[in-house]
Amino acid sequence: MIRNLLAFTLFIACGTGGEILISIGMKATGEPGSFRPLDLFRFLLKAIRNGWFWLGLPMMAISFYTLLILLSWNPISLVIPISSMSYVLGALGAKYILKEEVSVSRWTGVLLVSVGVLIVATS
């Protein structure tokens, strides 16, 4: 139980933190020229030359390995829904760190997603 709780905490905190860092890196990279494979490849190459990406990636890697461990302990339809507790944390990060406009209907949607996830997680 305690090891599960610790693993879930690590999984969520590193996942959200890593995603926010990568989001900063991707905004700095800018959009791909088109969706043609060559343009997409160039775009991804440009993205991985960004420092923010290399800060975010190790955090996402920790999150990923914790996920592997969690999946070996629990059924997938428990693990994945609980992981979306990070939605509220992510919206707060988006508002205060990434300075995104989180409108009332966006907040309502995020909260509904979390409530839905809690219901799923306790079923």
Add this chain to the structure above:
Amino acid sequence: MSREHKVRIKTLLVVLVMVLCANIGDLLLKSGMTHVGAVEISAEGLSETLRLAMFNSTIWLGIFFLVGFVASYMTVMSWADYSYVMPVGAFGYAVNTLLARIFLHETVSLQRWVGVFIICVGVLLVGQTKPATVSNPPV
């Protein structure tokens, strides 16, 4: 078609690819890790699990899909809000529940279906907001 509408369609399409890659990847990993067995937290236990996982083709296929997830995630994040992509991507829980029911034969309770329904309502609410609100990136 307005510019905002085009951006929304483009964003939703890439999020769809992202969600499918993530869910198929997770499903393959779950199936592979079940085959490998429960992880024992000790030096020998972890290295034994890593060794077994490395020679498991289902796990590699799962990793391939998760790489596809990361690539599509990076692509959509280059223009769209994190607070848009993240909750809209939650519709993957509906996909996930369906996949777990159909392919892993896990029992899905009525309560879980209700939760999935509420998640979908939330996703629809976020989905109709403006996908990109930051004109000046923080960095």
